[in-house]
Amino acid sequence: EKSWLLKFNESKCKVVHIKHNRNPMNDYKLNNNILEESVQEKDLGIIISDTLLWNDQIKQCVAKSNQMICWILRNYTLREKSVMLRVYKALIRPHLEYGVQ
Numbered sequence: 743e744k745s746w747l748l749k750f751n752e753s754k755c756k757v758v759h760i761k762h763n764r765n766p767m768n769d770y771k772l773n774n775n776i777l778e779e780s781v782q783e784k785d786l787g788i789i790i791s792d793t794l795l796w797n798d799q800i801k802q803c804v805a806k807s808n809q810m811i812c813w814i815l816r817n818y819t820l821r822e823k824s825v826m827l828r829v830y831k832a833l834i835r836p837h838l839e840y841g842v843q
Contacts, residue, residue: 752772752773752777755777757779757780758780758781758782758783758790760792761792761793762794787840787841788841796842800842803838804838806837807834810837811834814833
């Protein structure tokens with residue numbers, strides 16, 4: 743039997759059962775501990791749900807972008823078109839584009 747050099751923390755590992763197939767919803771074990779089931783998980787900033795829908799991910803991106811817009815409007819007094827375009831491209835657009843394309 744081969745031994746892994748990487749140790750997993752069972753309390754941090756979760757299982758997301760995808761509902762689009764005939765998944766028997768088995769219990770998965772790691773080091774004889776049953777892993778916790780989850781409806782959705784966030785990994786690298788991307789929300790993955792058991793239905794594989796992107797609604798929660800898009801809502802999160804829009805909410806973060808709206809927060810940035812409010813922060814910009816509170817802190818920037820100069821609202822010339824060229825300045826706002828650069829601020830938008832640097833601070834807001836990355837939130838809208840990450841993980842949504």
